[in-house]
Amino acid sequence: MNGVTGRMGYRQHLLRSILPIREQGGVTLPDGSRVQVEPILVGRNEAKLADLAAKHGISEYTTDLDGIVHAEDTDIVFDAAMTNLRPQTLSKAMKAGKHVYTEKPTAETLAEAIELAKLRDETGVTAGVVHDKLYLPGLVKLRRLVDEGFFGRILSLRGEFGYWVFEGETQPAQRPSWNYRAEDGGGMTTDMFCHWNYVLEGILGTVKTVNAQTITHIPTRWDEQGKPYDATADDAAYGIFEMATPDGDPVVAQINSSWAVRVYRDELVEFQIDGTHGSAVAGLFKCVSQQRSNTPKPVWNPDLPVTESFREQWTDVPANAELENGFKAQWEEFLRDVVAGREHRFDLLSAARGVQLAELGLQSSSEGRRLDVPEITL
Incomplete structure (x- = not known):
């Protein structure tokens, strides 16, 4: 989870989405089984990351975004950092075969946003964009x-x-x-x-x-x-x-x-x-x-x-x-799509239309x- 020291990344995605999903035992799949999540906190300020990890019982955090993106046991790369850094992060993750979930906008220009959507088609990963x-x-x-x-x-x-x-x-x-x-x-x-x-x-x-x-x-x-x-x-x-x-x-x-x-x-x-x-x-x-x-x-x-x-x-x-927190509800839908190996309905092409x-x-x-x-x- 890249950018979790920011307001949106912390409050909506970590605190109100991923941690509650973890605490409930994961996401229930159509066959009744569950898939659990374990967040890895990523950012530029190691002290802030350490404080968040200790506060919420998270075992892993790092300032090495490139290293954790390419780590074997990383399945999904989530990005809530600054917009101008996002295309590089998402591109790197998809080329490494990682599924991606991201805040908006996905890029500063339409050309960059379209390139990301094309890269998703080429790599075949599941990509989701927050449509909370x-x-x-x-x-x-x-x-x-x-x-x-x-x-x-x-x-x-x-x-x-x-x-x-x-x-x-x-x-x-x-x-x-x-x-x-x-x-x-x-x-x-x-x-x-x-x-x-x-x-x-x-x-x-x-x-x-x-x-x-x-x-x-x-x-x-x-x-x-x-x-x-x-x-x-x-x-x-x-x-x-x-x-x-x-x-x-x-x-x-x-x-x-x-x-x-x-x-x-x-x-x-x-x-x-x-x-x-x-x-x-x-x-x-x-x-x-x-x-x-x-x-x-x-x-x-x-x-x-x-x-x-x-x-x-x-x-x-x-x-x-019963309607849950919108961010959490979409996270659960995205995680089910990742496990099923299918495209998420709100993908990088829909994000490109937003940038457009x-x-x-x-x-x-x-x-x-x-x-x-x-x-x-x-």
């Missing part, structure tokens, strides 16, 4: 409504994501400083458009065009040592995406993403789908819906205060199943125009 949001309870419920035809003909999707990330001057920032330096692979578009691509694909269909506006709202931030630095990467991205459902129906999706916004909604990310027969709003956990037959008939009147509570007019969508959307989003903003999203073929 599709496993979250809120989006699982939203997808179920789509599958059951709840919406009728789907018209649009609106997404709101973000929160205020402190500049680091008077209060420490909640995100690492490299996120705001383009030269280190940072930026809202690079970070989040790869997420929005798989969310849109996983819930609605294929992204056909993108029209984006990116901006750096906060030009100066302070790093982990309290030193000011120029924020060279965008900290907000506003995108409009034309889509097509599997039936060919056109859908307009618009998603606002910002690290310079204060939250006035129930969750840090929310998606609303509107259709001819109903609408639904989903966050990470909650999902509410409103059917056509239950839709009120509001009338615009700026002369009188609103007396009805619009939020109370929606109905909770039940889970109807981010690249096109930045280009769209730079050129001030809408761009087509070509199909990627290997």
